[in-house]
Amino acid sequence: KMTTKNENEDCCAVDVNVQADAPVHWHSKGVDQVLRELETYVVGLSDAEAAARIEKFGRNEMTPPPKMGFWMKLLLQIHNVLIYILLVAAIVSGILQEWAEVGLIVAVVVLNIAIGLLQEGKAEKAADAIKSMLSPKAIVIRDGHQMEVAGADLVPGDLVVIKAGDSVAADLRIIECSNLKILEALLTGESNPVSKVAEVIEGGDAVGLGDRKNLAFSATQVQAGQGKGVVVSTGNGTEIGKIGLMVGQQDAVKTNLLIQLEVFGRYVSVLVVIIAAITFCLAFLKAGEPVGDAFKSAVAIAVAIIPEGLPAVVTISLALAMQLLAGQNAIIKQLPAVETLGSVTVICSDKTGTLTKNEMTVQKLQTSAALYHVHGVGYSPATKDIDGDDGTNITEEKRARLRAMFEGLVLCNDAGLQVAAGPGGTEVYTALGYPTEASMLTLGVKLGISDVRRFKDAHPRVASVPFASENKFMCTVHDAPHGGGRVVFVKGAPDRILHVCRDQVARDEVDAAEPLDAGFWERAAASLSGEGLRCLALGFAPWP
Numbered sequence: 001k002m003t004t005k006n007e008n009e010d011c012c013a014v015d016v017n018v019q020a021d022a023p024v025h026w027h028s029k030g031v032d033q034v035l036r037e038l039e040t041y042v043v044g045l046s047d048a049e050a051a052a053r054i055e056k057f058g059r060n061e062m063t064p065p066p067k068m069g070f071w072m073k074l075l076l077q078i079h080n081v082l083i084y085i086l087l088v089a090a091i092v093s094g095i096l097q098e099w100a101e102v103g104l105i106v107a108v109v110v111l112n113i114a115i116g117l118l119q120e121g122k123a124e125k126a127a128d129a130i131k132s133m134l135s136p137k138a139i140v141i142r143d144g145h146q147m148e149v150a151g152a153d154l155v156p157g158d159l160v161v162i163k164a165g166d167s168v169a170a171d172l173r174i175i176e177c178s179n180l181k182i183l184e185a186l187l188t189g190e191s192n193p194v195s196k197v198a199e200v201i202e203g204g205d206a207v208g209l210g211d212r213k214n215l216a217f218s219a220t221q222v223q224a225g226q227g228k229g230v231v232v233s234t235g236n237g238t239e240i241g242k243i244g245l246m247v248g249q250q251d252a253v254k255t256n257l258l259i260q261l262e263v264f265g266r267y268v269s270v271l272v273v274i275i276a277a278i279t280f281c282l283a284f285l286k287a288g289e290p291v292g293d294a295f296k297s298a299v300a301i302a303v304a305i306i307p308e309g310l311p312a313v314v315t316i317s318l319a320l321a322m323q324l325l326a327g328q329n330a331i332i333k334q335l336p337a338v339e340t341l342g343s344v345t346v347i348c349s350d351k352t353g354t355l356t357k358n359e360m361t362v363q364k365l366q367t368s369a370a371l372y373h374v375h376g377v378g379y380s381p382a383t384k385d386i387d388g389d390d391g392t393n394i395t396e397e398k399r400a401r402l403r404a405m406f407e408g409l410v411l412c413n414d415a416g417l418q419v420a421a422g423p424g425g426t427e428v429y430t431a432l433g434y435p436t437e438a439s440m441l442t443l444g445v446k447l448g449i450s451d452v453r454r455f456k457d458a459h460p461r462v463a464s465v466p467f468a469s470e471n472k473f474m475c476t477v478h479d480a481p482h483g484g485g486r487v488v489f490v491k492g493a494p495d496r497i498l499h500v501c502r503d504q505v506a507r508d509e510v511d512a513a514e515p516l517d518a519g520f521w522e523r524a525a526a527s528l529s530g531e532g533l534r535c536l537a538l539g540f541a542p543w544p
Contacts, residue, residue, distance in 0.1 A: 025204045026173045026232045027212040034173050034230060040157035044141035053155035060154040060170055060234035062244045077113040083311060085269060089303045101303060112311045115319050138169040141228075156231050162216065163226040164432045165418050171238045172216040172229030174198045179225035181433070182216055184209075185358050187239060193223040193434060209239060224414065224433045257339040261314070268306065276302040359431070360439040363533060365402065366524045368517070369508045372402070374446065379417055379429035379438055381445035403447040404510040408489035408540050410444035410452055411459050412476045413437050414466075417452065436534065462486065472496045477543055486543035494525045497537035 026034060035041070045053070068076070077083075090105040136151035141159040151169030154160065160172055168182065174196050181193035188210040197213050209217070216222075216229055218238040235241055254262075276298040283294035321338040332338055359379060365372040365386075372394065376383035386394050386402070394402070415433030422428035431438030441452050449455045459478040467474040473492025480487055490497060498518050506514040525535045 023205065024232070025207075027201045027207060027214050028204050029173075030200050031173075031175045031198060034175070034232070038157040038230060038232070040159065040230060042159075043144035044159040045155070045157055046143050050142060050153070050155050050158065053157065054153065057156060058235055059152045061152050062238075062241045063236055073117060074113065077116045078109075083109060083112070085265065085272070085306055086311070089306050092299050093303060098303075108311065112315045115315045136167040136169040139166075154231050154234055156234060158231040159228060160231060161226070161228050162222050164222055164224050164416065165430070166222045168216045168218055168220050168222065170218050170231045171233035173232050174214045174216060174227055174229045177225065177227030180222070180227040181224040183221045183223050183358070184217060186219055186221075187217050191358055191435075196225075196227060198227075223431070255336040255340045256343055257314075257336045272302045272305050275305060358435060360435040360534070362439050362443040364528060365406070365443075366521075366528065367402075367405065367508050368504050368506060368514070368520070371524075374443065376442075376446070379431055379442050380427065381429075381442050382427075384446045386446065398508070399448055401508045401510070403444075403449065405505055405508065406443065406447060406538065407449065407455075408538050409440040409491065410449055410455060411461070411478050412474055412489040412491050412538075413440055414474075415441060417441050436536070467492070487540055488543050489538070489540045491536055491538045494521060494535055494537040497539045498522070501539050 029037070078087075086105050086109055090102050090109070093099075093101040093105065137148055138151050138154055138158075139146055139161040140149055140154065141161065146161060151167075154170045158170075159175075160170070162168060162172070162180075174180070175198055177196050177198055180196040182196055183193045184190055190210055194210070194213060196216065199214060201207055201212060201214055215232075216227070217240065218233075219240045233239075233241075236245055279301045280294050280298035283289045283297045284291060287294075289297070318336065318338045321342075322332050325332055325338065325341075332341075357378070359377075361377055361379075362374050365374060370389045372389075373387040375385040375387070386399065388394050388398070415431060415437035417438060418430045418432055420428045420430065429442070444452060444455070458481045461476050461478055463477040465471075465473075465475040471492070473490055473496045475488060475490040477486055477488045490500070498516070498521055501516050503513040504516045504521075506512040521537070525537075528535050
């Protein structure tokens with residue numbers, strides 16, 4: 001038991017208007033009708049037609065927000081009540097030839113502006129670098145041939161081939177599919193991959209995005225299977241593009257820190273003027289000083305009141321906080337946003353894909369002999385430590401026993417793991433298929449199955465019963481290597497697996513059996529479920 005946290009078709013001459021303002025319900029149109037309205041063919045567009053459509057519809061890119069020039073950024077850094085006060089103080093001090101005071105104030109202002117520009121510039125470069133890394137590729141059919149093109153070069157009417165591991169580069173109307181499952185958590189919040197179909201879905205606008213199962217949306221991930229679709233929307237016309245436009249139309253809102261500094265600056269300004277006026281009157285009227293000396297006294301008092309170091313202290317504090325967050329892979333483009341994050345008391349957010357990464361990791365293994373704790377987070381098998389009941393790392397001999405017991409989790413599995421190069425020479429593992437099943441592959445590697453694909457090839461699958469919610473289990477039959485007969489593996493909900501089992505593995509030796517203690521397993525499942533873990537059971541038997 002384990003727990004896991006032809007021929008070209010005739011087309012009528014109609015205008016391709018997929019980018020029009022009026023919504024087009026592609027999910028409620030048949031494949032032939034979609035192809036006719038998009039003026040495309042089963043062999044795809046020609047290169048010339050694709051180029052013409054790029055000119056007409058533009059590249060498949062979301063319109064980026066306008067970037068501010070250097071002078072506008074500089075002006076925004078200066079646009080602060082406290083900075084204005086410091087500049088006025090510097091000017092007055094210059095008139096009075098207090099050059100040391102002028103130098104100090106100017107240094108504070110320049111330091112404040114330089115830190116702000118430097119930090120926000122770093123954040124912009126980091127965001128641009130991430131954007132370039134996420135630029136997808138796409139396999140299209142043009143002139144009857146498959147070719148790889150940049151996602152930005154897709155146009156309405158292009159035929160796109162998608163398979164497990166691909167990122168969908170535009171909104172597609174599925175025209176063919178085989179066991180196609182797409183993860184749409186980014187768009188809809190649905191944590192499980194959505195099974196796609198090519199059939200018409202009636203209902204028009206009344207059908208929600210999550211129920212439009214014959215559409216594949218831009219920026220979603222293909223988890224399993226393969227399919228073919230025709231591009232119906234690109235750029236800002238995609239569902240994710242519409243969200244981007246709405247976000248870009250929101251007015252900029254001042255953070256709590258900026259509001260408080262502005263209020264403080266107004267109070268300081270009024271206080272400085274009042275005290276300076278009082279000082280001038282006392283010096284001129286009471287002490288009988290000349291007008292020039294009385295004015296100097298008033299200015300000196302005013303400059304002394306102004307907190308020259310406050311802008312620099314605030315900026316440096318925010319910059320240090322930004323560096324701290326950058327170390328946690330958080331990019332903040334505006335310095336004052338750091339303080340806003342610190343002031344948050346309640347966050348209302350969708351969980352999957354927002355607060356979590358939609359990843360599962362095997363945390364514990366329960367056998368009849370012991371409870372094992374598996375280290376590591378995510379799909380990377382870099383951390384192979386597994387602790388026994390006594391808290392110490394298991395021996396290699398024990399690891400080999402566990403591998404023999406749990407190898408069925410790798411074989412009775414339709415998921416895959418994709419490995420890509422990450423920053424600093426690291427490896428980034430991505431799940432292909434359901435996160436729960438992908439976590440079992442990672443467990444297999446931690447238990448000593450170094451090459452999952454080769455291991456599956458050595459134990460070819462000859463039959464299977466796919467998982468279904470009404471059955472709550474998955475079953476596969478495999479040939480054992482070297483002519484050792486066949487074995488059947490079944491995994492699923494503990495209550496379903498216990499119901500079909502007679503014996504249990506004894507002493508963690510896969511060849512040793514003892515009568516099933518159903519009560520023990522039920523208590524173990526209840527205990528682990530009480531910790532918030534998802535429980536699955538694994539069983540096996542020789543094929544008769």
